[in-house]
Amino acid sequence: MTHAESHTGLIWKVFGILSLITIVEVFLGIHKPDSLYLTHFLGTSLLNIIFLVLTLVKAYGIAWYFMHLKQEKAGLRRAIVWTAVFLICYLATLILIEGNYLGDILSSYTKWNY
Amino acid sequence: MEATIATPDVNKGAWTGGGKEPLGASYGKMMMWFFIVSDALTFSGFLVSYGLMRFKFFDSWPIADEVFTHVPFVHGHYPMYYVAFMTFILIFSSVTMVLAVDAGHQMKKNKVSLYMLLTIIGGLIFLGSQAWEWKQFIGGTYGALQLQDGKIVQFVNADGHQVALKDFVVKSNSERVPHTRSNGLWFVKDAGAVPEFTVSDVVKSFKANPEINLRTEQIDLATKKKVILSRAEANKFLAKATGVVKGANLKVNEYGKTLFADFFFFITGFHGFHVFSGIMINIIIFFNVIIGTYERRGHYEMIEKVGLYWHFVDLVWVFVFTFFYLV
Numbered sequence: 081m082t083h084a085e086s087h088t089g090l091i092w093k094v095f096g097i098l099s100l101i102t103i104v105e106v107f108l109g110i111h112k113p114d115s116l117y118l119t120h121f122l123g124t125s126l127l128n129i130i131f132l133v134l135t136l137v138k139a140y141g142i143a144w145y146f147m148h149l150k151q152e153k154a155g156l157r158r159a160i161v162w163t164a165v166f167l168i169c170y171l172a173t174l175i176l177i178e179g180n181y182l183g184d185i186l187s188s189y190t191k192w193n194y
Numbered sequence: 195m196e197a198t199i200a201t202p203d204v205n206k207g208a209w210t211g212g213g214k215e216p217l218g219a220s221y222g223k224m225m226m227w228f229f230i231v232s233d234a235l236t237f238s239g240f241l242v243s244y245g246l247m248r249f250k251f252f253d254s255w256p257i258a259d260e261v262f263t264h265v266p267f268v269h270g271h272y273p274m275y276y277v278a279f280m281t282f283i284l285i286f287s288s289v290t291m292v293l294a295v296d297a298g299h300q301m302k303k304n305k306v307s308l309y310m311l312l313t314i315i316g317g318l319i320f321l322g323s324q325a326w327e328w329k330q331f332i333g334g335t336y337g338a339l340q341l342q343d344g345k346i347v348q349f350v351n352a353d354g355h356q357v358a359l360k361d362f363v364v365k366s367n368s369e370r371v372p373h374t375r376s377n378g379l380w381f382v383k384d385a386g387a388v389p390e391f392t393v394s395d396v397v398k399s400f401k402a403n404p405e406i407n408l409r410t411e412q413i414d415l416a417t418k419k420k421v422i423l424s425r426a427e428a429n430k431f432l433a434k435a436t437g438v439v440k441g442a443n444l445k446v447n448e449y450g451k452t453l454f455a456d457f458f459f460f461i462t463g464f465h466g467f468h469v470f471s472g473i474m475i476n477i478i479i480f481f482n483v484i485i486g487t488y489e490r491r492g493h494y495e496m497i498e499k500v501g502l503y504w505h506f507v508d509l510v511w512v513f514v515f516t517f518f519y520l521v
Contacts, residue, residue: 087296095289099282106278109259109520118418128521135516139509146292146505148498156217156227164231168238175242179249187253192412192421194430 094145101134123180226499230506233468237510240464241517244457254411256450257420258519260356264330271355277519280323281511284469287316288508295501298494303483306494310480313504317473324466331458334441338448339396341434346450348409349400350422359438362406363391363399389438397432408432411450458518465514468507475500 108116108127116127144150149157209221216224248255259273266276294309337359338348349357370388373379400406408428412421423431439448447455479500488494 086300088293091289091292091296095285098285102278102281102285105516105520106274109274112259118416124521131516131520135512138512142288142505142509142512146288146508147502148295153218156219156224159217160227160231164234167235168242171238172242172245175246176249179246180252182246182250183252186250190254192410193427194434 090145094141098138098141101138105131105134220495222495222499223502226502230502233506234510237461237464237513240457240461241513244461244517247451247453247457251451251453253413253415254451255413256411256447256454257413261331261449261454262327262519263335264327266326274519276323276327277515280320280327281515283316283320283323284508284511287313287320288505290316291501291504295494295498298488298497301489301494303486303489306488306497307480307483310476310483310497314473314476314480317469317476317504321466321469321473324462324469328459328462331455332441332443334439334448336448337391337438337440339393339432339435340437340439340446341431342436343434344452346411346439346448347428347431347435348420348448350407350409352405352407354409354419354422356409357406359391359396359440362403363396364402365391366395366398368392389440391438393435393438396438397435400428400432461514462518465507465510468510472504472507475503 108130112127116130117125119126121129143161149160209215215221219227262277263271263273264276265272290309290312294306294313297305297309335358336348336356338346340346349359349362351357370392372388400408404425407425408423408431409420410423410431413419414421437446439446441448442455442458444452444456444459446452449455479496482488482496483494488496
C-alpha cells in the first residue's frame with residue numbers, strides 16, 4: 081500500500097455529517113411538519129423527496145469515503161456506480177409506474193362500507 | 195490456504211497477465227465489488243417490490259410511525275427513536291471499520307485489532323436490537339379485529355389514539371379450547387393459540403363503551419390519517435368481524451396489511467442475515483489479525499475487503515431505514 085498517511089480526520093468528519101443527516105431525518109420523521117407532509121410533489125410529498133435526497137447523500141458518503149470509491153480509478157468507480165444506479169433507477173421506475181396503475185385500478189374496487 | 199503463505203507482493207494474485215491489475219484493483223477487491231453490485235441489485239429487487247405493494251395499496255398501507263413505537267425499558271409512544279439508535283450504531287461500526295482499514299495501511303496491528311473488535315461489538319448490538327424490534331412487532335401492541343375479507347379494524351379513543359384491547363374488553367367466562375386436527379377441520383393444520391378475547395367479547399365491550407371508536411385501514415388522502423368511523427358504521431363493520439388479532443406474523447398483522455409484515459420480516463431479516471455473516475467474517479479476520487497473519491503477509495488488504503462488505507451492509511440499512519420507517 082503506497083498511501084500510508086492517516087485519514088482519521090476525514091473519517092470523523094464524514095461520520096459527523098452522516099450522523100447529522102440521520103438526526104435531521106429522524107426529527108422530520110417524528111414531527112412530520114404538515115407544510116411538507118401534506119404536499120404533492122413529483123408523485124409524492126415534499127417530505128418524502130427530502131428523505132430520498134438525504135438518503136442518497138448518506139449513500140454517497142458511505143460509498144465514496146468509507147468504501148474508498150473516491151480513491152479508486154475512475155474506470156472502476158464508474159463501472160460500479162453507473163451500472164448499479166442505471167439498473168436500480170430502471171427497475172424502480174418501471175415497477176413503481178406499474179404499482180401506481182394497480183393502485184388506481186384497485187382503489188375503485190375496494191369497498192370501505194358494509 | 196493463503197493464511198499460511200506470506201505474499202509480500204499484492205500483484206502476485208489470481209490475475210494473470212504479468213501481474214497487471216485491471217483498473218488498479220487486486221483480484222480479491224474486484225471480486226468483492228462484483229458481489230456487492232449483484233447483492234445491491236438483489237436488495238433493490240426486494241425494496242422495489244415493497245414499493246410496488248405500497249403504491250398498489252397507497253390508500254390503506256400501515257403508517258410506520260404507529261407500528262414501531264417501542265423503546266426498551268420505557269413505556270409509552272416513542273416512534274423512531276429506537277430505530278434511529280440502531281442506525282447510529284451501524285454507522286458507528288462502519289466508522290470503526292474504516293478506522294481499522296486506515297490503521298492497516300500504517301501496519302499498526304494493535305490498532306487494527308482494537309477497531310475490528312469495536313466493529314464486531316457494534317454489529318452484535320445492532321443484531322440484538324433488531325431481534326428486540328422483531329419481538330415487539332410479533333408480540334403486538336394494541337390488538338385489533340379482522341373482518342371477513344381480511345381487513346383490520348383498530349380501536350381508538352376520543353383523541354384518536356389507539357386503545358389496547360385489554361384496556362376496555364371485558365372477558366366473558368366462556369370455555370374455549372385450542373383447535374386440533376383430530377377433532378375439527380382436519381385440513382386446518384395449526385390454528386395457533388386461542389386469542390385472549392373472543393370476537394363477541396370485543397364487540398360487546400365496544401358497544402358498552404361509547405367513547406371508543408373504530409378505525410379502518412383506509413387513509414384519508416387529504417389529512418394522511420386513518421379514517422375513523424361513526425358508531426353506526428362501526429356496528430356494521432363489527433358484524434363482519436371474524437377474529438381477534440394480536441401482533442404480527444406472516445399470516446396476519448394487527449397494524450394493517452399482512453404484506454407489510456411479510457416484507458418487514460423478509461427484508462429486515464435478509465439484511466440481518468447479512469449483518470450476521472458480516473460479524474462472522476469480522477470475527478475470523480479479527481483472529482487472523484491477532485495471530486499476525488497480515489503482519490507476515492506484509493499488508494492488511496484483507497481488512498479492506500471485509501470492510502467493503504461491512505460498509506455495504508450499512509449502505510443497505512440506510513435504504514431500508516428510509517423506505518420502512520421514514521417514507
